[in-house]
Amino acid sequence: MFKTILVHVDQSSHAPARTRYAAALAHAHHAHLLGAAMSGVSRTMFPRGYTPRPGTLEASYFDPLAQNARRALARFEAIATEMRVPHEARFVCDRADDGLAQLARFADLVVLSQHDPDEALPDAAVHLPDYVILNSARPVLVLPRADTAPGVASAALVAWDGDKEAARALTAALPLLCRASAVTIAAFTGPDAGAAELESQRADLLRFLGHHGVTPHMLVRDPHRDPAHDLLDLAAERHCGLLVMGCFGHSKLRELCLEGVSRAVLADARIPLLLAH
Secondary structure (H helix, E strand, O other): OOOEEEEEEOOOOOHHHHHHHHHHHHHHHOOEEEEEEEOOOOOOOOOOOOOOOOOOHHHHHHHHHHHHHHHHHHHHHHHHHHOOOOEEEEEEOOOHHHHHHHHHHHOOEEEEEOOOHHHOOOOOOOOHHHHHHHHOOOOEEEEOOOOOOOOOOOEEEEEOOOOHHHHHHHHHOHHHHOOOOOEEEEEEOEOOEOHHHHHHOHHHHHHHHHHOOOOOEEEEEOOOOOHHHHHHHHHHHOOEEEEEEEOOEEOOOOOOEEOHHHHHHHHHOOOOEEEEO
16 A cells, blocks of 8 residues: 655646645545655755855855745645645755655655656756656656546556566556556557467456455457557546556666657556556
8 A cells, every 4th residue: 555655846837736636645545745846956966965055156056946946845735735634845955857766765656747848848868757767666656747636536457468567567556456446457469478378367367456356357459559559549448547557668777768668658648657667
């Protein structure tokens, strides 16, 4: 179950809806809500925290960044207080990507917003959700740009290919799947898993979920378009409000790039995604 939920706090237009969604989750799961706002400056510059002397050139540059973060935290606190969830507002001296990935180690779930080109920073090397998914030790719930409002438990779709990433995502999503109105397991055949192999996993998969009180419907299908958009089309067809899937990344030096299916789903989804790496 979720006992600590970490939500990204900033001054974007999506932050209030993101906070409300995370607060509703915290309320439903009796969890503590941790709202973290970042200074936007790598912690390597301020390893002991943000303490520039007033009136210095350093302060003239970094003070406005810190003030923006604290204003965002004040808005977070107002929403969390209004929604009556136990919460903590945390100012973190770091970039958003590394800061969230580090803090995620001490949470059960991270809540972010989908990358929005209209609000993207021009100097950002990678999209924030991609980086946090690949570099944190926890599942990430990515909310769509449409700012989905929290509501009653809806149907959920789980992408399954038998790999360890899919298993991690499935296990991470159990607190949400237990509350879903319906759960569908979607297994698309491919070069690494044929219909017979996927069917052979059906009994164990259904038994595992049944022990957690989840009774899913499992579909094994051949892909029609491509796996990413087949998943999104199926989610729309079955009126799902959540898509669960494992993610793969590419980079020998450092995990920075999601592979094609994960990246396409993350870019085009219009419903919340629970992703695990």
